[in-house]
Amino acid sequence: MNLPLSGDNSFFLDLYARYLKDPQSVPDDWVIHFESLNDSRFRSVEQDEAAATAALVEAFRSCGHKEAHLDPLRLAPTVRAPEIAQASSRVGSRVGLFVAGRSMDVTKERAEEILRRIYCGHVALEATHLDALKDRAWIYDLFEKEVLAEPDERILTSAMEAVLLADEFERFIKTKWPTKKRFGIEGSESSAVILKEILREAARAGQTEVVVGGMHRGRLAALATVFGKSLPVLISEIKGRDITAGDELFTGDVPYHNGLAATVDTGCGCVEVRVLPHPSHLIVVASVAAGAARARQELHARQRTPGGVLPLLMHTDAAFAGQGLVSELLQMDGLAGYSTGGTIHLVVNNQIGFTTLPGEGRSTPYPTDIGKAYGVPILHVNGDDPIAAAAAARVAYAWRRSTGRDVIINLVCYRRNGHNELDEPRFTQPIVCAAIEKHPSLRTLFSEHVRTRSREAFEAAEVRWAEFAQRLAQAYESYHKLRLNDVLTETIVFPETQNGWGSETDPETGVDCDTLSSLGRTITELPDDFEPDPKVRAFLWSRWDSIDKGSGLNMATAEALAFASLLHEGTSVRLSGQDCIRGTFTQRHLAIHDLRDGRTCVPLCTLAREGVRFDAVNSPLTEYGVLAFEFGMSLADSNRLIVWEAQFGDFLNGAQIAVDQYIATSEPKWKMRSSLVIALPHGLEGQGPDHSSARIERILQSCAGENITVAIPSTPANLFHLLRRQQRSARRTPLFLIAPKSLLRERACQSALPELASGTRFRPVIVTEAPHCARIIFCAGKIFYPLNEMRLRERTSGLTLIRIEQLYPFPRKDISEALAKHSAAELVWCQEEPENQGAYYYVDRMIREIDIRRPLRYIGRPPMAAAAGGSIDRHEREQAEIVAAAVGSSR
Numbered sequence: 001m002n003l004p005l006s007g008d009n010s011f012f013l014d015l016y017a018r019y020l021k022d023p024q025s026v027p028d029d030w031v032i033h034f035e036s037l038n039d040s041r042f043r044s045v046e047q048d049e050a051a052a053t054a055a056l057v058e059a060f061r062s063c064g065h066k067e068a069h070l071d072p073l074r075l076a077p078t079v080r081a082p083e084i085a086q087a088s089s090r091v092g093s094r095v096g097l098f099v100a101g102r103s104m105d106v107t108k109e110r111a112e113e114i115l116r117r118i119y120c121g122h123v124a125l126e127a128t129h130l131d132a133l134k135d136r137a138w139i140y141d142l143f144e145k146e147v148l149a150e151p152d153e154r155i156l157t158s159a160m161e162a163v164l165l166a167d168e169f170e171r172f173i174k175t176k177w178p179t180k181k182r183f184g185i186e187g188s189e190s191s192a193v194i195l196k197e198i199l200r201e202a203a204r205a206g207q208t209e210v211v212v213g214g215m216h217r218g219r220l221a222a223l224a225t226v227f228g229k230s231l232p233v234l235i236s237e238i239k240g241r242d243i244t245a246g247d248e249l250f251t252g253d254v255p256y257h258n259g260l261a262a263t264v265d266t267g268c269g270c271v272e273v274r275v276l277p278h279p280s281h282l283i284v285v286a287s288v289a290a291g292a293a294r295a296r297q298e299l300h301a302r303q304r305t306p307g308g309v310l311p312l313l314m315h316t317d318a319a320f321a322g323q324g325l326v327s328e329l330l331q332m333d334g335l336a337g338y339s340t341g342g343t344i345h346l347v348v349n350n351q352i353g354f355t356t357l358p359g360e361g362r363s364t365p366y367p368t369d370i371g372k373a374y375g376v377p378i379l380h381v382n383g384d385d386p387i388a389a390a391a392a393a394r395v396a397y398a399w400r401r402s403t404g405r406d407v408i409i410n411l412v413c414y415r416r417n418g419h420n421e422l423d424e425p426r427f428t429q430p431i432v433c434a435a436i437e438k439h440p441s442l443r444t445l446f447s448e449h450v451r452t453r454s455r456e457a458f459e460a461a462e463v464r465w466a467e468f469a470q471r472l473a474q475a476y477e478s479y480h481k482l483r484l485n486d487v488l489t490e491t492i493v494f495p496e497t498q499n500g501w502g503s504e505t506d507p508e509t510g511v512d513c514d515t516l517s518s519l520g521r522t523i524t525e526l527p528d529d530f531e532p533d534p535k536v537r538a539f540l541w542s543r544w545d546s547i548d549k550g551s552g553l554n555m556a557t558a559e560a561l562a563f564a565s566l567l568h569e570g571t572s573v574r575l576s577g578q579d580c581i582r583g584t585f586t587q588r589h590l591a592i593h594d595l596r597d598g599r600t601c602v603p604l605c606t607l608a609r610e611g612v613r614f615d616a617v618n619s620p621l622t623e624y625g626v627l628a629f630e631f632g633m634s635l636a637d638s639n640r641l642i643v644w645e646a647q648f649g650d651f652l653n654g655a656q657i658a659v660d661q662y663i664a665t666s667e668p669k670w671k672m673r674s675s676l677v678i679a680l681p682h683g684l685e686g687q688g689p690d691h692s693s694a695r696i697e698r699i700l701q702s703c704a705g706e707n708i709t710v711a712i713p714s715t716p717a718n719l720f721h722l723l724r725r726q727q728r729s730a731r732r733t734p735l736f737l738i739a740p741k742s743l744l745r746e747r748a749c750q751s752a753l754p755e756l757a758s759g760t761r762f763r764p765v766i767v768t769e770a771p772h773c774a775r776i777i778f779c780a781g782k783i784f785y786p787l788n789e790m791r792l793r794e795r796t797s798g799l800t801l802i803r804i805e806q807l808y809p810f811p812r813k814d815i816s817e818a819l820a821k822h823s824a825a826e827l828v829w830c831q832e833e834p835e836n837q838g839a840y841y842y843v844d845r846m847i848r849e850i851d852i853r854r855p856l857r858y859i860g861r862p863p864m865a866a867a868a869g870g871s872i873d874r875h876e877r878e879q880a881e882i883v884a885a886a887v888g889s890s891r
Contacts, residue, residue, distance in 0.1 A: 164464070276288055774824075
């Protein structure tokens with residue numbers, strides 16, 4: 001009887017092995033069948049042998065990685081898996097196997113030799129945690145074939161070339177600039193082999209684009225030898241040439257952070273490679289790159305562009321094990337709103353962090369163990385075996401292509417230098433450093449291996465190495481002749497596309513009233529057979545009534561009309577965030593649910609004609625990964641309105657890294673523009689210190705060079721225009737939208753339809769004028785309404801209220817005109833936030849730059865550590881005192 005290791009019957013053996021471990025893990029009908037096998041009255045000798053062989057195969061599949069030879073330095077003690085030994089003791093003298101398409105009847109010793117070669121060599125597979133039996137059977141089958149296959153001439157040449165070129169690049173740079181940080185690839189050269197093989201497989205499968213999120217380790221070598229970066233440009237960057245041309249707002253970045261857009265000829269076709277620029281902060285680039293890949297995939301689909309987009313993320317072991325964003329990212333890829341159809345994760349396992357060893361930095365055997373929680377297969381490979389590395393790359397790509405799901409490669413290697421070339425690792429890892437010093441380079445080891453296997457492959461790789469060395473030397477001689485534009489062109493990963501709406505930075509954004517009315521009808525209508533909740537029906541009726549009457553439009557209606565009008569004009573819209581579909585404050589109801597059968601209707605989707613998308617996505621309960629993902633989408637698809645909404649404004653602090661490292665600085669560092677909207681519900685309303693403040697003061701501290709826009713609209717009309725301006729303005733910057741909470745239901749906070757009509761635009765300053773003005777009260781946001789209410793109630797004269805709707809860029813011209821008009825008036829800033837928070841310090845500085853003669857008097861809460869008090873009584877008392885102090889004594 002032949003007992004299969006792979007092929008059609010591997011399904012049975014896998015199922016039976018799982019039954020032996022846990023009978024409840026298999027379907028009931030199979031339990032009955034397996035119980036009959038275990039009943040000695042019915043069991044045959046062949047069945048006993050089948051059971052023993054199945055257990056042996058399962059032992060190698062599940063535990064073979066423990067005995068695999070993965071560490072190039074061989075510092076770890078040899079491990080023997082007791083599961084394998086136990087299974088081996090139950091096997092007879094001869095075993096029937098079906099391996100890599102071949103049937104064989106072999107001795108027990110030969111069977112174990114074959115199984116060890118497959119599962120305990122220089123490459124290992126962990127897949128027993130995959131839920132689906134067919135998935136496990138599929139990947140085991142492919143893995144066995146790839147591991148047992150003899151490498152052909154192409155594989156040997158390609159792998160040898162990758163190692164030689166990476167080694168030569170590091171040698172050259174080290175010789176020319178021995179004191180430069182380069183985060184060299186030495187010790188992990190097989191990562192270049194893996195990258196090349198993945199690009200080749202992608203091209204062979206017809207994919208035309210690869211979006212890469214990288215890391216510092218080996219980045220320069222990968223850019224030069226795999227991703228096709230211009231060598232003169234790269235050497236110019238390494239040399240430290242100033243590419244800013246005196247532009248004070250453009251800072252540029254260090255060479256191992258810069259991105260790249262290039263075309264790579266893989267030998268099986270060309271692929272466009274987009275390597276995202278990344279900051280020093282660990283892992284954040286991964287989520288940005290995933291979002292960019294998703295956007296590029298959707299662009300390809302909308303434009304019906306042939307081919308596809310592959311996301312490829314590179315990590316180091318300490319970051320992959322230590323950063324919580326990894327878990328967020330793996331989870332998001334399994335969700336419809338964030339999936340990229342599977343990402344290939346390459347973990348370059350240096351077996352050390354900066355100076356922290358694995359036993360100090362993680363509690364799991366491997367840095368990649370988090371993947372098991374999400375059903376991701378994990379391939380482990382010895383970094384000193386480029387052939388095994390190439391095989392792992394092919395298995396990983398095939399899995400992603402077949403299943404549309406993530407896969408992880410754990411490249412176990414070492415770091416020949418310290419964290420960087422200027423760091424001394426011997427202080428903290430003397431034993432490891434001594435072992436590394438004695439260990440031959442991969443170039444030495446692999447050259448000898450290839451020379452003995454194929455003289456032709458070795459000589460072909462040597463020729464390409466010589467050519468590359470010559471190009472490096474020529475690049476060094478000519479880099480100073482480069483024009484600045486030549487240097488910048490390659491690093492702009494996603495060139496901004498024109499939106500076709502002119503060159504104005506503050507354009508008219510109004511829409512014809514008839515069109516708005518028609519759109520309003522569409523977004524409030526449901527199919528005849530649809531039965532929503534009565535309160536939702538009343539909500540839709542009320543919305544339509546305000547649009548039909550042309551008055552009483554609230555904030556949520558204005559937002560819906562902004563979305564609808566953009567879709568009508570051919571601009572796609574995406575909204576994502578926690579509970580954003582219904583809205584945290586029950587204000588949206590973008591998706592309507594049928595009471596009887598749970599069907600869902602999204603009226604805005606009916607406006608999305610061919611090539612236009614409307615997406616509303618409830619995100620997982622996280623901010624960091626999702627905001628970075630949405631930012632990546634906005635980079636890659638500049639002609640789509642993308643809105644990320646925090647459930648409450650202070651939730652932004654959970655994603656501060658994405659703000660500091662990307663959103664606020666991408667343009668000055670990398671000339672990458674985004675029109676992402678970050679919506680942050682804000683307002684002190686007596687609900688305690690949390691969920692009250694979007695921390696406006698922190699956002700304003702990041703403002704410089706018109707890098708972002710910060711706005712706090714107090715009218716529905718201004719919210720409508722602000723959202724439309726994000727896509728209609730020629731100037732694209734991220735918008736921090738300080739969004740309404742209680743204003744969503746404030747009766748005084750309404751707009752008329754003509755305020756949204758043709759010929760209108762966003763108003764950065766709104767002046768409520770008073771004759772014979774004695775005092776100007778500057779304010780922002782919802783506090784205007786109690787101020788104005790008291791002004792009207794008390795019939796206060798001589799009081800002008802000025803709402804600053806756009807805090808940054810500061811509307812200097814409008815404020816200057818207002819100050820000049822009332823040159824003798826007292827100036828007051830009134831806010832509900834504590835004095836050390838909110839916009840006060842910022843606005844005070846801006847006003848002083850315009851009129852240094854008149855001080856800006858502060859009225860508001862005193863400085864506080866927390867954002868607000870915890871008592872509703874205290875809140876209302878303080879609020880009344882603030883309003884009275886601002887308005888009451890101005891007569």
